[in-house]
Amino acid sequence: MLRRYISYTTNKFTNCRHVSQSMLQSTVDEKSGIATVTMNKPPVNSLNLEFLEEIITLLNKLQKDKVRGMILTSGLQKVFCAGLDIKELYKPNPDRLTKFWTTLQDTWLSLYTTSFPTVSVINGHSPAGGCMLAMSCDYRVMVGQNYRIGFNEAKLGIFAPKWFQNTIIAVIGQRKAEVSLTTGKMYTTDEALQIGLVDETCADADSALKKGTHFLNNFQNISPWAYKMTKDINRQSTIQWLIDNKQKDVDFTVEYMQSPGVQKNLELYLQSLKSLPPLKLISEIN
Ligand SMILES: CCCC/C=C/CC(=O)SCCNC(=O)CCNC(=O)[C@H](O)C(C)(C)COP(=O)(O)OP(=O)(O)OC[C@H]1O[C@@H](n2cnc3c(N)ncnc32)[C@H](O)[C@@H]1OP(=O)(O)O
Numbered sequence: 001m002l003r004r005y006i007s008y009t010t011n012k013f014t015n016c017r018h019v020s021q022s023m024l025q026s027t028v029d030e031k032s033g034i035a036t037v038t039m040n041k042p043p044v045n046s047l048n049l050e051f052l053e054e055i056i057t058l059l060n061k062l063q064k065d066k067v068r069g070m071i072l073t074s075g076l077q078k079v080f081c082a083g084l085d086i087k088e089l090y091k092p093n094p095d096r097l098t099k100f101w102t103t104l105q106d107t108w109l110s111l112y113t114t115s116f117p118t119v120s121v122i123n124g125h126s127p128a129g130g131c132m133l134a135m136s137c138d139y140r141v142m143v144g145q146n147y148r149i150g151f152n153e154a155k156l157g158i159f160a161p162k163w164f165q166n167t168i169i170a171v172i173g174q175r176k177a178e179v180s181l182t183t184g185k186m187y188t189t190d191e192a193l194q195i196g197l198v199d200e201t202c203a204d205a206d207s208a209l210k211k212g213t214h215f216l217n218n219f220q221n222i223s224p225w226a227y228k229m230t231k232d233i234n235r236q237s238t239i240q241w242l243i244d245n246k247q248k249d250v251d252f253t254v255e256y257m258q259s260p261g262v263q264k265n266l267e268l269y270l271q272s273l274k275s276l277p278p279l280k281l282i283s284e285i286n
Helices: 049-064 096-111 130-136 161-173 174-183 191-193 203-219 224-257 260-275
Strands: 007-011 015-019 023-027 034-039 067-073 119-123 139-143 200-203
Touching: 023 049, 034 049, 034 203, 049 096, 049 203, 067 130, 067 203, 096 161, 096 224, 119 130, 119 203, 130 161, 139 191, 139 203, 161 174, 161 224, 191 200, 224 260
Parallel strands: 034 067, 067 119, 119 139, 139 200
Antiparallel strands: 007 015, 015 023, 023 034
16 A cells, blocks of 8 residues: 655745645645645546545645635546546445445535635546536636546446536536436537536646636635635535435445445446446447
């Protein structure tokens, strides 16, 4: 197992404060107060229990440090985030699955309710839980034309829970969310822009980071209190639903994920993941 470390350093040349954990790097620009958080969990930034715990810890730290905004991106070459780690769902240990799902709920609650504005710079494929990470930010910029984004849960023979679905509905509306979720379609960059899954697109990651920063600069003259209150009111019903139904959602998921039908579907999906040529899976199964 990799040695885990956390270090905080200030680079006097760039005026950036670096926070580095084993799977996440965070750099805070001292002048603007904007944090850039880079996910770095090869090969595909899949969300397992330990990674989710790191994300929560870092979000808490950024909140405590009163950053003015956050850009979430990937340090990998072609994947933003491959979604939930399928190994957490396939042949699960019920205790670990319970902890995993609770931590996923908490990660979403932390990210969806940050006191600072957030942007995801989607510089690689972003299926399912990866898309969910992006949707939970306030703004999305997608890079290039080579990647796919969307909710492919149905293709795995599973379905997104209510709070996942409500988050998507809040971004693209009920009708488009239903079509997107039931078909499991993965969208090209242009398609994602067209249906509103992303707010902007651009050719390269550097321009995307600039666009993200430009969006966050909108908040320079907005009171953090007014920002947070507005966001809370806007997102309240989805947040409240999960808070009120946390245990029910965990119990249901743990039971449902262990059912033989779901496990069979996941087994078949894992086999297809191995047998299809690299990077073909997402486009081939559309
Ligand atoms: C109530 C229940 C609700 C459940 C909700 C679930 C939401 C989810 O997020 S489910 C997960 C959905 N994710 C996917 O379907 C992604 C599948 N992966 C891919 O399509 C591709 O891997 C990729 C396009 C992301 C990347 O392609 P690339 O060619 O670069 O890499 P690969 O050779 O395919 O993969 C490398 C390596 O990583 C493993 N892997 C890929 N995705 C996952 C994952 N989500 N979880 C765990 N592991 C994953 C893949 O099997 C390869 O492993 P090996 O090197 O050991 O073969």
